[in-house]
Every structure is written in C-alpha cells, then in structure tokens.
C-alpha cells in the first residue's frame with residue numbers, strides 16, 4: 001500500500017496553495033464580513049482551471065483525479081471556507097453531474113463554460129420539508145403539450161447569487177418518492193425563476209444562498225439523465241460533493257491548527273509561552289492527529305471515486321470524520337486563543353462559525369451515520 005501523493009499531485013497541491021495564499025486568503029475576512037458572493041475570486045479560480053479540475057480536457061477541464069481535487073479544496077478552504085464550498089458545488093454537484101449524465105447538447109451548452117468558471121452552477125435539491133428526507137419533493141414537474149411545468153420552492157441554493165444554471169430536482173411521479181424524481185437543467189434567467197430570499201447565515205457567509213420560487217416551463221432538452229431517475233443522480237453527485245466537503249472541513253481544521261500553534265508559541269502566561277504547558281500541547285496533538293486520520297479517509301474516498309467503486313460509503317465516512325474532527329479542532333483553537341479567539345473578527349472566530357456547516361450540508365452527520373450503518377449492516 002502506497003500512501004503517498006504522486007509528483008504530479010504534489011506539484012498541483014503546491015500551485016493551488018500559492019493561489020489560495022495570494023488570491024483567496026487576502027479576501028477571506030472581507031467575504032465573511034460583507035456576506036457578498038466572491039464572484040471575482042471565483043472567476044480568478046476559473047481562469048486557473050480550478051472550477052473544472054475533474055472535468056475531462058475535451059470539455060475544457062483539467063482532467064485530473066478526485067484526489068487532486070480534494071487537495072485543491074483543502075488548500076482553498078484553509079484560506080476561505082466560503083470560496084472552497086462555492087467552488088465545490090459548481091464542480092461536484094453541477095459540472096460533474098452534467099459530464100456524467102448530460103446529453104451532448106447539454107454538455108456543449110454548459111460544461112465547457114462551467115469548467116472554465118465562465119458560468120457558475122447551483123444545485124437545487126433541498127426544500128422546506130425535503131432536507132435529510134430529500135426524496136420528499138414537493139416541487140412538481142407536470143408534462144403537458146410536450147413541455148414540463150415546474151412549480152415549487154427550493155431553499156438554501158448555494159451559488160444562486162451568481163449562478164447561470166441550476167440543476168433543479170422535481171417530482172414527476174409524486175407517489176413514487178425517490179423513484180419519481182427528475183433532474184432538470186434550468187438556466188437561472190428562465191422566466192419564472194425568482195430568487196426569493198437570501199439566507200443570512202452563521203458561517204460560510206458569502207455563499208450566495210437563496211431560496212428559489214419556481215414556476216417555469218421547459219422542454220425535454222432540459223431533462224438531465226433519464227426521467228424519474230433524478231434522485232439516483234443527486235446521490236451520485238453527492239458522493240463527490242461529500243469528498244469535497246470532507247476536504248473543505250480539513251482545510252478549516254488545518255487553519256485552526258495553524259492559528260493555535262502560532263498563538264501558543266507567542267502568547268506568554270506565567271512567564272512562559274503557553275505552548276510549554278502540557279494541557280495546550282495535548283490539545284494541539286489531538287487536533288493534528290484527528291485531522292490526519294480524517295485526511296486518510298478523505299484520500300481513500302477520493303481514490304475510491306477515481307476507481308469508480310460502486311460502494312459510496314467511503315465518502316460518508318470521510319465527511320463524517322473530517323467535519324467532526326474539524327469542529328473539534330476549531331473548538332480547541334478557540335480554547336487556546338481564549339479571549340483573543342472569541343473576539344469578533346478574529347480568524348479563529350470565523351473558522352469556528354464556518355466549520356459548523358460542514359456537519360449539516362450535503363447530508364447531516366446523522367444522515368452519514370445512517371448511510372454507514374446501513375452499509376455495514378448489509379455487508380457484514
């Protein structure tokens with residue numbers, strides 16, 4: 001077993017770390033403070049191929065593997081959790097799904113622009129009563145005269161502020177739950193798409209989350225993949241998305257560890273740097289160990305996706321382990337910085353707020369535990 005990155009993966013990691021340091025990090029505090037969508041940073045990321053890392057060369061992407069993608073998301077999240085998740089939604093949940101299930105025409109229309117960051121994608125699955133129970137779709141797509149009328153309300157649609165296209169999931173067979181959901185590619189400027197409420201959130205501020213009111217009519221050309229198989233496609237996309245959120249959590253956790261180490265070395269209490277006290281050393285040791293363990297699960301899940309293994313449970317384990325390890329790391333960093341961390345505007349205060357969402361979106365920790373438990377109970 002080789003647990004080392006290839007020279008290409010290491011070089012790519014270094015180049016993304018430089019981009020994160022030079023372009024993303026200087027904007028992180030302002031994005032958080034204003035809550036404004038960082039379109040300029042997204043365009044800059046797109047120009048460097050960072051919105052199409054896993055998309056094939058033929059469609060304008062970088063054609064790299066999911067391990068490289070996870071490395072990139074971690075590096076960017078270390079600078080800004082918001083930019084990392086905005087980028088991952090457009091890549092994992094939209095561009096990759098179009099590459100996987102889209103028609104030639106849909107790829108021509110969207111994939112190249114998404115891979116280059118000229119277009120941003122959004123993923124509209126959640127509803128008021130369809131979060132963890134995502135199959136409980138109340139948005140309806142009714143066909144008449146050869147066209148679908150889609151009506152309903154989607155909530156928490158990340159990237160909606162700037163997206164050119166959204167993948168909208170709607171029920172085409174209301175009694176069939178997950179077997180009667182269809183995915184549609186809906187341009188955001190379609191008449192009848194209304195951005196109705198912008199979410200003001202605790203963390204990952206600037207993610208451009210909006211509720212969408214929908215009363216749109218689209219043709220067959222908008223159907224993504226087979227009719228009634230949209231739920232399966234959503235779950236396919238969420239596998240890559242969960243690897244990305246695991247990587248995002250690692251980036252936040254590593255940033256918390258960076259802050260804690262630097263502060264522990266410079267802060268003197270009772271005439272000594274607090275890093276000399278065992279209580280502080282143990283917190284740092286636990287942070288590094290738990291993040292390191294979660295990184296192994298994340299790379300394993302990314303490699304399993306690269307091999308197209310059928311079992312998706314690795315992605316759930318990675319997301320669960322990384323988000324909870326990062327949460328604990330942010331909490332310990334806050335304890336080590338004490339009042340300096342608790343102060344509004346400190347980096348640790350931002351990380352402490354940002355990390356919480358990683359245990360909620362793309363499936364809560366409870367949802368991941370349900371998936372993992374179902375898998376181990378079935379397979380053993």
Ligand SMILES: Cc1cc2nc3c(=O)[nH]c(=O)nc-3n(C[C@H](O)[C@H](O)[C@H](O)COP(=O)(O)OP(=O)(O)OC[C@H]3O[C@@H](n4cnc5c(N)ncnc54)[C@H](O)[C@@H]3O)c2cc1C
Pocket residue numbers: 089123124125126127128130131132133155156157158159201204207209357360361362363364365366367
């Ligand atoms: C910042 C942010 C961005 C988001 N971006 C998007 C996006 O781009 N697109 C999108 O479609 N959605 C998005 N979401 C929505 C997100 O996916 C949902 O919030 C998430 O799936 C949880 O759904 P819920 O909030 O309705 O919680 P609920 O489903 O109401 O769950 C409430 C609580 O009950 C628990 N629970 C539920 N069922 C069970 C069970 N059977 N057993 C044990 N516990 C259970 C949950 O784990 C949770 O703790 C976003 C959310 C946030 C916060």
